Every structure is written in C-alpha cells, then in structure tokens.
Amino acid sequence: MSNTVTRGVRITVEPRYVPDQSEPESQSWLFAYHVTIRNESEVTVQLRSRHWIITSGEGKTEEVRGPGVVGYQPTLKPGEQFQYTSGCPLNTPVGTMHGSFQMVTDQGEAFDAMIDPFRLAVPRVLN
Template structure:
C-alpha cells in the first residue's frame, strides 16, 4: 500500500495480485491497483496526466506517461475524491511502481505533480 499527500492531494494505492489472469508457467503476472485521489486541500484541482515508473524483479524499468487516468481527467473540489482500478502486467512475480499525477489549479492555471510513493507488486507466495 502507498499513501502520500502533496499540496493537499492524498493518493492512496492498494495493489493486489490477480491470480486468475496470471500464468506463472509463462512468466505472466497481472497485478491490479486501486487508486483513491482525495482533495484534502483548499483549492479545486484537475488531474491532467499520469506518469508511472514500473520496475520488475530483474530491474527492468518501464516509463509510462499519458493523459488522465482510465479515460478521465477528473476535477476535484475540496473534500471530493476520485477512485479507479487499473492493472499492470509483469514478467516477474515481484516488482514496484511509483510516479505522479500532474495536476492543475483551474483558477490560477498553476500546475504541480502529486507524488505517488513506491508500492510493491508481489505474488503472495513470492516473499517471506
């Protein structure tokens, strides 16, 4: 799990292994992660884009960037939250993810990155 606050924007990540869509014999492991983005600040913000750094168990790094999240660029007034679930395939039973969401304050057009702290993707039996 990951729980990080940047300028009043709390990002909580809850990852899980999706065994029914994985095939360890073929080195295919699917992980889902549930994200909660909560505006605990005093200004309305909009999520513009995402940036993920995905590292597998062998140290291979993939940099993923794109607009919004799951097709949305949510606007969050103070006290509001947005939740979504997405997935990440790996070829190893263990890996990590971290990144940031680029946010804008519509009133001032000021942008900032809301940090997503590193979290572990792991097959439950892979770690002691």
C-alpha cells in the same frame, strides 16, 4: 500500499495480485491496483496526466505516460475524491511502481502529485 500527500492531494494505492489472469508458467503475472485521489486542499484541482515508473523483479524499468487516468481527467473540489482500478502485467512475480499525477489548480498553477513506491508481489513469494 502507498499513501502520499502533495499540496493537499492525497493519493492512496492498494495493489493486489490477480491469479486468474496470470500465467506463471509463461512468465506472466497480472497485478491490479486501486487508486484513490482525494483533494484535502482548499482549492479545486484537475488531474491532467499520469507518469508511472514500473520496475520488474529483474530491475528492468518501464515508464508509462499519458493523459488522464482510465479515460478521465477528473476535477476535484475541496473534499472530493476520485477512485479507479487499473492493472499492470509483469514478467516477474515481484516488482514495484511509483510515479506522479500532473495536476493543475483552478488558478492555473501546475504541480506533480507524487505517488510513493508500492510493491507488486505474488502472496507468499517474499517473506
């Protein structure tokens, strides 16, 4: 799990392995991750884009950038939150993700809300 606060924007990520959509014999493991973005600041913020860094168990890194998350660019007033679930395929049973969401305040100030690293791992693969 990851729980990070940047300028009053709390981002919590809870990953899980999806065995029924994975094919270990083909070196394909799918992980889902549930993200909660909560505005704990005193200003309204909007998520404009995302940047993920995905690292496989072999150390190979892939970067994913794009507008919004799951088709949305949510605006959050103080105290509001937005949740979504997405997925990440890996060719190893273990990996990590981290990144940031590019945010802008209602005053037009841009900043990166950081997402601390979290582990993607098949249960019982790691001790």
